[in-house]
Amino acid sequence: MDKKFEIMKKAFEKANEMINNAENIQIYSHIDCDGITAGSILSSMLDRLEKDHQVEFITLDKIDDLSIENELTIFSDLGSGQNVHKLGDLSSKIIILDHHPPLRPMIYDKHSSGKFLEINSHYYDIDGSFEVSGGGMAYLLARTFDFYDLSWLGVLSAVGDMQNNIPGKLVGLNQKILVDGVQKGLVDPIHDLSFYGRQTRPVYVALSYFGDVKLPITNNKNESIHMLNKLGIPTKNDKKARVLSDLTKEEKSLIFSELLKMLSREVPKKYVKYVPKLISGESYEFLEEIKYSPLRDASEFSTAINACSRHKHPEIALKVLKGSRGHALDEMEQLTLEHRRYLAQKMDWIREEERIIQMHNLQYFEGSEIKSEVIGTVAGMILSYGDWKKPIIGFTPVNDDEDGMKVSLRCSRLLAYDGIHFGNIVRKVAAKIGGSGGGHSVACGAYVPGENINKFLGILDEYLNGVI
Numbered sequence: 001m002d003k004k005f006e007i008m009k010k011a012f013e014k015a016n017e018m019i020n021n022a023e024n025i026q027i028y029s030h031i032d033c034d035g036i037t038a039g040s041i042l043s044s045m046l047d048r049l050e051k052d053h054q055v056e057f058i059t060l061d062k063i064d065d066l067s068i069e070n071e072l073t074i075f076s077d078l079g080s081g082q083n084v085h086k087l088g089d090l091s092s093k094i095i096i097l098d099h100h101p102p103l104r105p106m107i108y109d110k111h112s113s114g115k116f117l118e119i120n121s122h123y124y125d126i127d128g129s130f131e132v133s134g135g136g137m138a139y140l141l142a143r144t145f146d147f148y149d150l151s152w153l154g155v156l157s158a159v160g161d162m163q164n165n166i167p168g169k170l171v172g173l174n175q176k177i178l179v180d181g182v183q184k185g186l187v188d189p190i191h192d193l194s195f196y197g198r199q200t201r202p203v204y205v206a207l208s209y210f211g212d213v214k215l216p217i218t219n220n221k222n223e224s225i226h227m228l229n230k231l232g233i234p235t236k237n238d239k240k241a242r243v244l245s246d247l248t249k250e251e252k253s254l255i256f257s258e259l260l261k262m263l264s265r266e267v268p269k270k271y272v273k274y275v276p277k278l279i280s281g282e283s284y285e286f287l288e289e290i291k292y293s294p295l296r297d298a299s300e301f302s303t304a305i306n307a308c309s310r311h312k313h314p315e316i317a318l319k320v321l322k323g324s325r326g327h328a329l330d331e332m333e334q335l336t337l338e339h340r341r342y343l344a345q346k347m348d349w350i351r352e353e354e355r356i357i358q359m360h361n362l363q364y365f366e367g368s369e370i371k372s373e374v375i376g377t378v379a380g381m382i383l384s385y386g387d388w389k390k391p392i393i394g395f396t397p398v399n400d401d402e403d404g405m406k407v408s409l410r411c412s413r414l415l416a417y418d419g420i421h422f423g424n425i426v427r428k429v430a431a432k433i434g435g436s437g438g439g440h441s442v443a444c445g446a447y448v449p450g451e452n453i454n455k456f457l458g459i460l461d462e463y464l465n466g467v468i
């Protein structure tokens with residue numbers, strides 16, 4: 001990793017120089033958790049360098065319509081998969097910082113007389129799906145100006161991009177960025193049970209949402225409380241419900257052993273060896289944030305950013321990420337609440353109407369009542385109500401005035417540990433019916449022509465014969 005990084009570093013030095021020479025800078029960053037965090041890093045960096053700049057968060061389809069006017073334009077967490085090189089006559093200088101698979105070969109820069117610099121991790125054999133995020137790339141640029149204290153944001157963006165999901169911890173360049181954060185005293189990596197809501201959720205609630213495999217405790221708070229009682233683990237301190245981060249190491253290892261037993265009994269034999277990886281992993285705590293605040297835990301923080309992004313208020317997340325608390329934080333918490341309420345309501349809608357339809361190798365729900373921005377989140381949450389051994393697919397129109405469908409797939413991590421990469425499968429299947437897609441092994445999606453959605457499901461179901 002160090003060697004690859006040393007080579008890529010030269011490109012970042014070039015970008016450093018381009019920024020030093022520019023006075024008027026426009027940033028376009030992707031409007032998801034990773035992209036918003038990346039944009040925040042770049043904006044903090046430019047503030048400190050006293051460079052005039054604007055940040056705009058956009059969806060990928062907006063790139064073609066941009067007119068490039070500033071002296072320097074930075075594309076962040078996007079750009080490598082789009083025709084950025086065709087925008088205007090390159091009167092503006094362009095920097096791309098991306099970790100998605102690139103369209104152009106690296107060599108393209110050489111013909112641009114120093115006006116076009118594309119830094120993509122894949123050029124250096126660094127896998128952008130789990131070794132570095134968009135925010136990581138932004139941080140590595142900030143690092144050339146010695147802004148090591150922005151490293152915690154690089155950790156946050158990687159977690160927001162689910163890069164630690166399959167390895168169980170941050171690896172590759174992500175780990176290098178983590179080390180910066182640890183050395184600055186800003187991040188604490190903790191080996192912990194992998195329950196969501198370490199700072200804010202009562203532990204019995206967190207336990208009941210333990211997904212991936214359906215157990216008696218799954219979606220059942222009474223059973224979860226019962227299990228904790230049986231293990232002699234109090235659910236409250238005085239009157240306050242205990243959260244995961246309140247538990248002692250001994251209590252956590254009791255839960256670990258119990259889950260290990262339950263899961264090993266429940267899963268098919270071929271999966272048993274992966275069970276420990278499902279139950280525990282590395283969590284990341286931000287030491288400057290108050291205990292019991294959702295900002296204290298990387299995973300909970302990223303949900304709050306997603307809530308802002310999915311309700312089209314990335315500017316609120318930007319403020320919080322750049323250090324505002326107070327009002328901006330109140331707004332963020334309000335959006336998180338709304339986000340949670342919206343998701344719960346849509347979950348009820350699916351369950352009450354029994355909308356999950358089983359096919360041979362997959363299951364799906366038609367989600368036209370659900371905003372396309374959260375169809376994947378809902379799919380992930382509803383998986384534990386369906387058949388966890390199959391992937392679940394949700395689809396909904398991209399937006400009201402287009403007939404394109406957004407399709408999202410989620411599955412248990414056990415399927416990925418067993419070697420299935422749904423991102424790659426979905427990409428192939430979508431391409432066959434005039435769509436496009438891709439993503440992670442357990443969380444991916446596609447855009448497909450609306451009239452072809454049944455074809456998509458049929459081909460995918462058939463493709464999975466003998467794979468699952």
Ligand SMILES: [Mn+2]
Pocket residue numbers: 034035077099133134135161
């Ligand atoms: Mn990204």
